Amino acid sequence: MLAANFVQQGTCRRLGLCTRLFSSTLRNKHENPLGLPRRPGPVPQIPRKGGPIQKRPIPHVNKVLAVASGKGGVGKSTVAVNLAFSLAMLKPKSLGRRMRVGILDLDIFGPSVPMLMGLQHTDEPPLTPGGAILPVINHGLPTMSMGYLLPKSESGSREDAAVVWRGLTVQKAVQQLLFDVDWRDAGNGPGLDVLVVDLPPGTGDVQLTLGQLVVVDGAVIVSTPQDVALADVRRGISMFRKVSVPITGTVLNQSYFVCPSCVTPHYVFGSPTAFRATATSLNVPVLGELPLVKSVSRGGDGGVPYMLTASKEQADEDNAGGAVWRNVMQEMAENVWQALEGK
Numbered sequence: 001m002l003a004a005n006f007v008q009q010g011t012c013r014r015l016g017l018c019t020r021l022f023s024s025t026l027r028n029k030h031e032n033p034l035g036l037p038r039r040p041g042p043v044p045q046i047p048r049k050g051g052p053i054q055k056r057p058i059p060h061v062n063k064v065l066a067v068a069s070g071k072g073g074v075g076k077s078t079v080a081v082n083l084a085f086s087l088a089m090l091k092p093k094s095l096g097r098r099m100r101v102g103i104l105d106l107d108i109f110g111p112s113v114p115m116l117m118g119l120q121h122t123d124e125p126p127l128t129p130g131g132a133i134l135p136v137i138n139h140g141l142p143t144m145s146m147g148y149l150l151p152k153s154e155s156g157s158r159e160d161a162a163v164v165w166r167g168l169t170v171q172k173a174v175q176q177l178l179f180d181v182d183w184r185d186a187g188n189g190p191g192l193d194v195l196v197v198d199l200p201p202g203t204g205d206v207q208l209t210l211g212q213l214v215v216v217d218g219a220v221i222v223s224t225p226q227d228v229a230l231a232d233v234r235r236g237i238s239m240f241r242k243v244s245v246p247i248t249g250t251v252l253n254q255s256y257f258v259c260p261s262c263v264t265p266h267y268v269f270g271s272p273t274a275f276r277a278t279a280t281s282l283n284v285p286v287l288g289e290l291p292l293v294k295s296v297s298r299g300g301d302g303g304v305p306y307m308l309t310a311s312k313e314q315a316d317e318d319n320a321g322g323a324v325w326r327n328v329m330q331e332m333a334e335n336v337w338q339a340l341e342g343k
């Protein structure tokens with residue numbers, strides 16, 4: 001693979017940009033799963049047998065915000081993407097301009113960011129002459145995901161492609177996604193104010209690799225009202241605390257539904273009381289409670305995140321729930337930025 005990469009490097013250096021990331025043969029795949037050219041400088045390693053933890057900043061990123069939950073399907077990716085756009089819409093006084101925000105999808109086995117961003121058919125991202133991966137941009141937001149690196153089938157789709165890797169290879173791929181993406185605008189402009197990291201469910205290798213190797217400035221924990229989700233929230237918070245990641249707050253998603261014919265919230269998955277009590281007992285701020293909104297789901301499937309859709313026509317269609325969703329998300333972005341900035 002390395003030999004292949006050196007040949008490739010020579011050609012693409014002349015072209016200015018390098019492509020074909022996922023060209024790896026089996027040899028060395030374990031060390032370099034994304035098939036990137038070798039780059040100067042040591043790659044941070046997970047310490048073996050309790051050695052000191054070396055946390056590093058992500059290159060060209062000011063603040064890192066993880067969006068996580070111990071449980072699957074609670075809306076982490078939906079919240080991560082919409083929160084990223086809400087942050088990007090902010091114009092904090094301290095910056096005097098709109099925020100520069102990106103999204104990193106660390107869900108290696110089930111990446112959702114390509115679909116949520118309308119990028120599932122995008123070409124493989126190019127490499128810079130220095131061998132770093134350039135993010136893929138849509139709706140003005142730079143993104144990176146394992147989903148862009150999978151080989152396409154003959155029909156041009158990646159939907160059937162599956163990553164079949166063991167733990168160590170996953171860990172290496174995560175390291176490459178963390179440290180080998182060039183988040184600067186076009187590879188040489190300004191970097192990001194905030195990188196939102198969408199995590200897979202659980203408290204496994206990916207979460208640990210992130211928490212142990214990277215300076216993470218905050219974590220938003222997503223839950224749904226059911227007891228089974230709250231138990232996973234506790235586990236998620238406990239894991240982040242073990243690796244000294246500050247918990248910015250928790251958000252209750254799919255909290256209630258407002259049907260088209262009334263204005264009463266219907267708590268279809270149970271009352272939010274247990275969620276609020278859990279947050280209080282863990283001393284974690286509640287960032288917001290988001291309702292179930294049909295267009296949030298439809299926007300995700302259609303690759304246009306809800307926070308981007310025109311408010312007037314959408315509000316008519318979504319009744320009270322849609323307006324609440326937007327307001328809560330916007331407020332959440334303000335509070336999250338305040339917490340990150342104050343660090």
Ligand SMILES: Nc1ncnc2c1ncn2[C@@H]1O[C@H](COP(=O)(O)OP(=O)(O)OP(=O)(O)O)[C@@H](O)[C@H]1O
Pocket residue numbers: 071072073074075076077078079107110112199200201253254290291292293294296297298300301
């Ligand atoms: N508030 C909401 N209103 C309506 N639909 C929602 C809401 N939140 C999430 N969904 C829908 O629920 C489904 C699961 O959401 P999502 O993929 O964001 O969850 P996840 O926690 O990231 O899942 P995974 O654990 O598989 O990564 C999606 O179809 C999404 O559109």
Ligand SMILES: [Mg+2]
Pocket residue numbers: 076077078107112198199200
């Ligand atoms: Mg997800």
